Amino acid sequence: MGIGEGLKLYWLYVKLSVRAQLQYRAAFLLAALGQFLITGIEFLGVWALFDRFGRLHRWSLPEVAVFYGLVNCTFACADALSRGFDQFGVLYIKTGHFDRLLLRPRSTILQLAGHELALRRIGRFVQGLIVLIWAASVLNVEWSFGRVSLVLFTIFGGACLFFGLIIVQATLAFWTTETLEIMNTLTYGGVESAQYPMAIYHVAFRRFFTFVVPLACVSYFPVVGVLGIADPLGSPRWFQYLAPVFGILFLSACLVLWKWGIKHYTSTGS
Amino acid sequence: MAGTMAQILVENLTKTFRVAKRRAGLWGALTGLVHRTYHDIPALAGIDFTIEASELVGYIGPNGAGKSTTVKILSGILVPSAGRCEVNGVTPWKHRLQHVQNIGVVFGQRTQLWWDLPVVESFEVLRAIYRIPAAVFQKNRTRLIELLQLQDLLDIPVRQLSLGQRMRSDLAAALLHGPRLLFLDEPTIGLDAVSKLAVREFIKMLNREDGVTVILTTHDMDDIEALCQRVMVIGRGKIVSDGSLAALRATVSHERRLIVDLVNAQEIVEEPAARIVERRGRRVELAFDPREVSPAHLISRIAAKHAIQDLFVEHPPIERIIADLYAKHGELEV
Amino acid sequence: MTRFLPYRAVISARYRMLLQYRAAAFAGLVTQCFWGAIRLMIVAAFYAASTQAQPMSLPEVVVYIWLGQAFFGMLPWNIDEEFAQKVRDGSVAYDLLRPVDLYAFWYSHTLAYRTAPTTLRAIPLGLLAILVLPRLGLAEWALGAPPSWVSGVLFGVSLVGAVALSTAITMLSHISLLWTISAAGMDRIMPAVVTVFAGMVIPLPLFPDWVQPCLRLQPFRGLVDVPFRIYSGNIPPAVALLEIISQGVWVGCLVWLGRVLLARGTRKLVIQGG
Numbered sequence: 001m002g003i004g005e006g007l008k009l010y011w012l013y014v015k016l017s018v019r020a021q022l023q024y025r026a027a028f029l030l031a032a033l034g035q036f037l038i039t040g041i042e043f044l045g046v047w048a049l050f051d052r053f054g055r056l057h058r059w060s061l062p063e064v065a066v067f068y069g070l071v072n073c074t075f076a077c078a079d080a081l082s083r084g085f086d087q088f089g090v091l092y093i094k095t096g097h098f099d100r101l102l103l104r105p106r107s108t109i110l111q112l113a114g115h116e117l118a119l120r121r122i123g124r125f126v127q128g129l130i131v132l133i134w135a136a137s138v139l140n141v142e143w144s145f146g147r148v149s150l151v152l153f154t155i156f157g158g159a160c161l162f163f164g165l166i167i168v169q170a171t172l173a174f175w176t177t178e179t180l181e182i183m184n185t186l187t188y189g190g191v192e193s194a195q196y197p198m199a200i201y202h203v204a205f206r207r208f209f210t211f212v213v214p215l216a217c218v219s220y221f222p223v224v225g226v227l228g229i230a231d232p233l234g235s236p237r238w239f240q241y242l243a244p245v246f247g248i249l250f251l252s253a254c255l256v257l258w259k260w261g262i263k264h265y266t267s268t269g270s
Numbered sequence: 271m272a273g274t275m276a277q278i279l280v281e282n283l284t285k286t287f288r289v290a291k292r293r294a295g296l297w298g299a300l301t302g303l304v305h306r307t308y309h310d311i312p313a314l315a316g317i318d319f320t321i322e323a324s325e326l327v328g329y330i331g332p333n334g335a336g337k338s339t340t341v342k343i344l345s346g347i348l349v350p351s352a353g354r355c356e357v358n359g360v361t362p363w364k365h366r367l368q369h370v371q372n373i374g375v376v377f378g379q380r381t382q383l384w385w386d387l388p389v390v391e392s393f394e395v396l397r398a399i400y401r402i403p404a405a406v407f408q409k410n411r412t413r414l415i416e417l418l419q420l421q422d423l424l425d426i427p428v429r430q431l432s433l434g435q436r437m438r439s440d441l442a443a444a445l446l447h448g449p450r451l452l453f454l455d456e457p458t459i460g461l462d463a464v465s466k467l468a469v470r471e472f473i474k475m476l477n478r479e480d481g482v483t484v485i486l487t488t489h490d491m492d493d494i495e496a497l498c499q500r501v502m503v504i505g506r507g508k509i510v511s512d513g514s515l516a517a518l519r520a521t522v523s524h525e526r527r528l529i530v531d532l533v534n535a536q537e538i539v540e541e542p543a544a545r546i547v548e549r550r551g552r553r554v555e556l557a558f559d560p561r562e563v564s565p566a567h568l569i570s571r572i573a574a575k576h577a578i579q580d581l582f583v584e585h586p587p588i589e590r591i592i593a594d595l596y597a598k599h600g601e602l603e604v
Numbered sequence: 605m606t607r608f609l610p611y612r613a614v615i616s617a618r619y620r621m622l623l624q625y626r627a628a629a630f631a632g633l634v635t636q637c638f639w640g641a642i643r644l645m646i647v648a649a650f651y652a653a654s655t656q657a658q659p660m661s662l663p664e665v666v667v668y669i670w671l672g673q674a675f676f677g678m679l680p681w682n683i684d685e686e687f688a689q690k691v692r693d694g695s696v697a698y699d700l701l702r703p704v705d706l707y708a709f710w711y712s713h714t715l716a717y718r719t720a721p722t723t724l725r726a727i728p729l730g731l732l733a734i735l736v737l738p739r740l741g742l743a744e745w746a747l748g749a750p751p752s753w754v755s756g757v758l759f760g761v762s763l764v765g766a767v768a769l770s771t772a773i774t775m776l777s778h779i780s781l782l783w784t785i786s787a788a789g790m791d792r793i794m795p796a797v798v799t800v801f802a803g804m805v806i807p808l809p810l811f812p813d814w815v816q817p818c819l820r821l822q823p824f825r826g827l828v829d830v831p832f833r834i835y836s837g838n839i840p841p842a843v844a845l846l847e848i849i850s851q852g853v854w855v856g857c858l859v860w861l862g863r864v865l866l867a868r869g870t871r872k873l874v875i876q877g878g
Contacts, residue, residue, distance in 0.1 A: 009398050016395070020386055034792030041796050045805040051812050052658065053650045100382050102347040104399050105371040111399075182631035185638040193642045200649040205641070266363060267349045269287060269342065 006110050013114025021119050028119060035123025042195065043068060043131055059197055063227060065135035070151070070226075071194040071219045072128025074158030075187070076121045081159075082166040084115025089173030091115075098265070108262065109255065112170070139227070147226055150241055154226075157244025158218035162187060164247075164254035165213070171254075171261035186213055194219035199232045206233075214250055217243035275359070277451065277483055278321040278344065283353035285314040285339050313339040315507035316353065323450070324481040326473070328498035328515070330488065336507045337487050341453055344485070345375055357451065371400065374444035378456030381440050383428040389439050390424040393446060400447035407446065414442040418472060434465030441472060451483045452476070458490055470496045491585065503595065510595050519585070523594055527584045528556045528568060533577040544568060552579070557586075610704055611712035618716040619723075632725050636673040637732065643669045644745055659809035660838055663748065667836040668807050670733045670747040672828060677722035678766065679802060679827060680773035681795040683781070684717045691781045700870060707775075707863050714778060715771045751837040758844040762831040765851035769826050772858035773798075779862055782869035803829030809838070823858070826851040 021028050046068060050061040084091070092098040092112075101111045141147070169183035190213070198206050198220035209215040224231045225240030291307045314336045321327055331337050342348035343355060346362030346369045355361060362369045376382075383392040397407045415421060418438040428436060437457060444452065454473070458466045474497055476482045486497060494501060494515055501518055503511040511518050528544065535552035543563040544556040558568055565583050572578070586594075644666060651662045660668070687710075690696045699706060733747035750756040780790050799805055801824035808819050808829045819825060830847045833839040839847060 012395060012398050016387065030792045037793065037796035041800050041805055044800065048806055048811050049650055052810055053654045055653055056650055057653050099347050102366065103345060103370050103375050105367045106399055181635050185635045189638050189642060196646055201645050266347055269348050
């Protein structure tokens with residue numbers, strides 16, 4: 001019962017999901033376009049503010065754009081994988097279909113992750129990528145092996161973090177059968193705030209997003225490392241390169257919480 | 271040793287649910303925002319039974335009696351409040367992954383198949399999920415397709431299947447991995463007559479020839495009569511009867527029902543050997559004891575006095591039997 | 605008054621349903637506060653870094669952000685899924701059999717859908733932003749009162765106009781479902797368009813100067829931008845009256861358009877047999 005076997009099953013789920021979505025090509029393209037627009041207008045806001053104010057303390061528009069682009073790409077990855085979780089209450093708990101998942105000899109996390117690979121999230125990913133590429137070209141970033149690895153590591157660690165948050169959101173559904181949007185503060189709210197460098201926020205806010213939900217570790221610190229600038233918050237370069245690992249650790253903690261949620265569910269029934 | 275050990279062992283199984291009280295009206299809803307009260311619902315009040323391998327057991331009772339609670343505990347997705355339970359030697363909720371590998375479950379109301387996928391592809395996903403070796407899968411799949419007549423359905427998406435077709439597909443899906451124990455929850459609900467017969471035949475054959483233990487939960491007494499050697503009756507969280515169906519009926523009452531549709535709805539029916547239970551327009555429902563007057567005799571007596579459009583003889587509904595069971599044991603409404 | 609009974613019953617039923625989900629109501633409150641806080645910090649950082657005069661002062665933007673959080677559920681950016689389901693499975697035909705004016709009936713439903721969730725949020729959020737924040741020593745981030753009671757009253761009126769406008773726009777989305785059963789297209793583009801042009805991304809005056817004339821000519825500004833700036837006094841009372849009238853004109857046009865399209869759409873339903 002190893003990871004390899006689990007991945008094999010997951011790959012089967014992915015193939016089925018992708019095929020089903022591409023069957024309705026027009027609907028998929030429209031959905032992706034809609035995603036692209038609704039997420040892209042956020043950058044419109046960023047651009048408009050910079051157009052009017054010129055600068056944000058020591059940060060220029062292209063620098064902020066790197067923060068923006070990277071967190072959007074990161075979140076899009078997690079968002080695409082987690083449809084089974086963020087609709088968990090409605091699709092599985094209310095309908096009683098979660099019982100069926102428990103009746104199968106596989107991990108519930110794996111089965112829920114396999115629910116759908118939401119291709120339309122590519123809309124957010126594409127606009128994030130466009131912004132990121134534009135910013136990198138304007139800033140003349142030298143793409144060394146180290147920098148590229150850091151970007152990929154950041155996306156991976158960040159996707160783990162957001163995936164963990166979405167799993168916590170699903171875990172709450174065991175208690176309330178109504179997906180609490182309080183978690184949206186951390187997922188969508190997290191994305192919104194990470195689009196700007198964490199340094200501009202209130203110190204309590206920064207602390208929360210570094211030590212409780214390590215969002216800064218998968219956005220602010222690594223991006224400072226990628227930009228190669230001195231961190232106004234004073235972190236050392238090695239930490240900036242290491243920080244995304246906290247996203248992975250956070251995910252592990254969230255999985256423990258999920259197991260606890262299942263225990264509650266099987267004690268109280270549906 | 272394995273041959274003599276019961277496949278299912280249940281001892282003093284108890285389950286109590288805590289439910290929040292809902293208040294009525296707009297004001298109630300507002301106060302409910304601030305303060306909630308709960309009450310305890312006893313679903314199972316300590317039940318005991320054992321089931322040997324290859325039995326075909328009917329598990330019946332009124333709604334809310336505790337049937338689905340029992341099945342959920344036995345299948346491992348619900349943890350009891352107290353008591354002991356062993357299926358195939360393991361405690362279901364403690365060893366979920368191991369336990370569910372060896373059981374099959376079919377819910378009459380909900381399919382486990384993927385809604386948009388052709389049936390054959392659902393089978394493929396299940397193969398991956400249950401890690402069924404290729405040779406075993408081929409053999410099981412071919413056999414089930416033939417037995418359940420699924421050849422023409424394989425490429426149809428599940429959402430386009432009729433209820434009967436879906437149920438047959440669900441039966442196959444639940445058995446692909448070769449479980450020794452099968453739970454069936456309302457498998458014939460909503461099915462047309464032909465499908466019902468097909469499903470019953472299949473279950474009978476599965477139990478008789480393959481030796482699969484079957485636990486059947488249903489409201490359909492015809493299912494029970496056709497299939498079950500043994501019937502367990504649960505009422506208000508307790509097993510009130512455990513034995514054959516005939517024995518069950520005999521312990522309660524011998525009463526049968528005769529339902530007659532008269533040609534002339536105005537006619538008054540008087541029959542000393544029978545008791546009129548209900549009268550609705552041209553339909554008359556009579557209760558009688560077949561030990562005092564045989565069904566044939568009663569029918570001929572009524573036919574002699576009235577013009578009959580239609581008639582049928584039945585057993586009283588299961589709820590009646592349960593209610594009579596309570597009356598017999600002197601238990602009152604809680 | 606009994607003439608309005610069906611409409612009142614519909615609204616009351618929706619409110620009662622939502623009150624059941626008390627945890628969701630509380631969660632909504634926390635969510636909005638959080639979002640408000642993020643936007644405040646971002647905008648404050650921009651203002652702090654610059655010394656130029658802007659079309660809106662920071663306190664006016666603070667007001668705008670809080671009101672935006674309180675009332676954002678009112679934006680016509682999604683459609684009632686229950687309604688979409690009704691159209692999909694054909695049970696919308698039952699509505700045609702009811703002895704009520706169909707547009708008014710659906711308008712009441714949509715009105716409840718648009719306002720009930722917001723009412724549950726706006727009031728606690730408003731109280732929090734107005735009363736609690738100053739007590740926590742965060743007075744400059746609190747939602748201040750309007751500069752004069754005239755502004756306050758005009759705000760109330762413009763809010764009613766905004767609600768009517770939002771419902772009328774949502775009605776158009778709902779009515780469009782009678783044609784495009786799969787609700788493609790419009791409800792993918794609408795959210796983005798509405799969010800930008802209503803002023804929910806940033807207040808409209810903060811967009812570049814060269815785009816301001818276009819922004820003044822579109823109906824969505826009456827949803828958010830106009831009422832909030834009336835409240836803060838950024839739109840003075842004299843101008844506010846004109847804005848409210850233009851809100852009303854837009855509402856009238858969209859309601860008229862809605863009724864025309866609905867008549868056509870239902871005729872189509874009846875002819876085709878639904």
